[in-house]
Each structure stands twice: as C-alpha cells, then as structure tokens.
Amino acid sequence: MSIIALILLVALLIPIMGIVVDSPIGRALARRLEGPQASPPAITELAKKVELLEAEVDDLMRNVQVLQDENAFLQRLLEDPAQRRTLPPANNP
Numbered sequence: 001m002s003i004i005a006l007i008l009l010v011a012l013l014i015p016i017m018g019i020v021v022d023s024p025i026g027r028a029l030a031r032r033l034e035g036p037q038a039s040p041p042a043i044t045e046l047a048k049k050v051e052l053l054e055a056e057v058d059d060l061m062r063n064v065q066v067l068q069d070e071n072a073f074l075q076r077l078l079e080d081p082a083q084r085r086t087l088p089p090a091n092n093p
Contacts, residue, residue, distance in 0.1 A: 020026045 021030075
C-alpha cells in the first residue's frame, strides 16, 4: 500500500511542480537563485542622463520660483498707490 501511495504522490507532484515553476513566482525565484546580473552599459548611461535631467529640472524649478517671487513683489509695488512716491514739483526760477 505504501508503494502505491508513493507512486500516487509523485504522480501528483509532477503537474504541481510544473505549474509552480511556470508561474511568475517560480520565475522570480529562479532569477533570484541565478544571482545579480550586471546592467548593460546603455542602461547605465541612460540612468546618468536621467539624473542630470532631474538636476536640471530642480535648478529650473528654483529659478522659476525666484522669478515668481520677483514678479509678485513688482506687482505689489505697481498696485499699491499709497506706497508710490512722487517727486515734488520743480521750482521754476
């Protein structure tokens, strides 16, 4: 009886193992067992370019913020007539 149970167990494990190995989880485990792979040089260059572009975007965002602050200041100066000072009339000799 134990031999029949063992054969039946092996017969049932074969399709189960096939399903597990073919699943995304099985492929992920296989990639993890293979170890880390070096990234191609094109991807490394692309990553450097992306980092440079992100730095440029940050610089541009700071510059835009400074320009917005300066614009707001000038708008306040132009809109507030109480702070606008005029020159006194000229003395005509």
